[in-house]
Amino acid sequence: MLALALGGFGIGTTEFVAMGLLPEMAGGLDISEPTAGHVISAYALGVVVGAPLIAALTARVPRRTLLIALMVAFTLGNAASVLAPDYPTLMAARFVAGLPHGAYFGVAALVAAHLAEPGRRAKAVANVMIGLSIANVVGVPVATWLGQHLGWRSAFALVTVIGVAVVASLIAWIPRLDAMPTTNPITELGALTRVQVWMTLLMGMVGFGGMFAVYSYISTTLTDVTGLAKSLIPVALMLYGLGMVVGNVVGGHLADRALTKGLAVSMTALALILAVFVIAVRTPVTALVFVFLIGVAGSAMVPALQTRLMDVAADAQTLAAALNHAALNVANAFGAWIGGVVIAAGYGYTAPAAVGSMLAVAGLVVLGFAVLLERRKASTQVTG
Template structure:
């Protein structure tokens, strides 16, 4: 007896008449759906750009604000803190709001936060502005994933989620380098002006291309908070924290590993980062297609592949060509898990999908912070710049262990429900 799960396509409000159903159904032509997903991906592009561009402009920010570079790093931490806090809080408090209205409102808040970053006159306000910009991050991606899955239908929902997440991946390939170049040549604030422009464009694109979504069921805060009572939600979030922690341990120290071990010139490091970003683009596409066939297997393959590639990177990093090729495949393997994890969370959360989907991005930001910290720990312990990759491989194995534990627990629960139904069913008559 399979476990009952709820997908976005199941979350459709029942109507009393055929005409009412057809009036509220998702648009049938491919073009409106495609343009709606593209509009949501554009928002992901803006969010991805603002999330990562500050890392490359820290020296510029520190100089302009007359603070040390480590102090300027608080700007990045403030954004990440906003993501972690905002994702569950906004998802729960806005549970009754129309998904269309909510997506537009979240992008308005994100744009205002970045506009405040552009004009912040003091360092204190500069810390507050990224925090505000980070608050909508997780909720936006969570709700966008639900909307994309709903529009695409149950057979193509993971692929649609991957397409929305492509905006985040493309930001690493194009948005961050472009904004960083502008920041270097025209002042660091100009980089965030670009993000504001993207935000305004996204608001317009969402308003023009999103259907009414009246057929998407809304819930309430207490129902959404019910996701926190489901063990499978916590299992899936922990898979993301552990599995992605390894990828971020690798990525945080990739620059130094390539220059000090592979002998890559500093001027060519951006090419390596672009290869990683291209890997993320491919991973989102491939991972979405794979997750539509088998969610659990897609996560397993992603974790296994990431672990193997990270181990190979540690072994072959002194060969610059091997290191660059493996950098691409780390991006593929790590990011291929995102659509599957997002889809699994939506399934196991049952009627609390918005909160669960948003929490995925809180988990990924925790993985970012934890991976960078653990990578620094093994380097400080004297194990060198191969160590973060080896650590990442170990964390991928740990992610597999958590996945297996989750599947075993899920099987036992389903078997328990089946056995209980057999015991309580009426006796068979001859």
């Protein structure tokens, strides 16, 4: 579990650090900040493309071997980000770094669930995801600080070092997992024929997009709107990370008790928090409190979404579990894009929170339709 969580720590650090360094990246590459936001989208697109392809094509590969190979690819992609000489090359490097992301978390979640006691699957998944949360408490603030003082490339250099350490820990600590079954590409692709799989993915794409619309531009929002000193941005990112740790634990607990209700509670909380953030962001204390709360509500959704996908995917769990992170990174790309659109349109840096709240409400609507379809199917089967 520790080795798996360390992988999440490395991935979480590289995924979120760019969001806190957009001003530095924009200045260093001589581009606008909304354009620099496309670097976030490139990584997310790599996740979206890599998750289904890798999960399906490697269905027969032993899980331990696959986890190690994925982290090697992740490390090489981040090393390429350090060496990228210009904006197009950096975009390509971030895309490559994102390719193993979804498959890694999908396989790691399945390994955790495989080893978990009955009734504690969501908590086991949450234990793996806690590395992602802790990255936002330690990894992202440290990398952001380095990026601000030594140049943005130093942040990705740190991630590369973390990647090397993760590869070593996986080799040293992950058992052979011979008892864990593998499947085949055709079986895994069967997940794409299930309506509930698509409904659950859509919940993540829409609902989680609201959080990323705000977080993608949090650095400039807090300095320009809140009036927070630039030196305090790593503290704000750390608060967000602490919120993710809390949300991860709470989300796993809620999902094991009542999966659908837990997901509904998380999305409702996110919608309300983002709506209030539009006003709360104008003063430092309330802004920092709500940055923490956004982390809690957003992260609480993840164990529930991951567990629900594993439930509705039947025998195609590897692809479904990996697709969860593809969906969340569609949300990442979409959130960064729509946040940039409303900012560029002149609505200011509070506008992404308003749009984000509406996206969270849309996620709730999708959840409602999914539950309705499940009940109708269950009723038809009983009647039949």
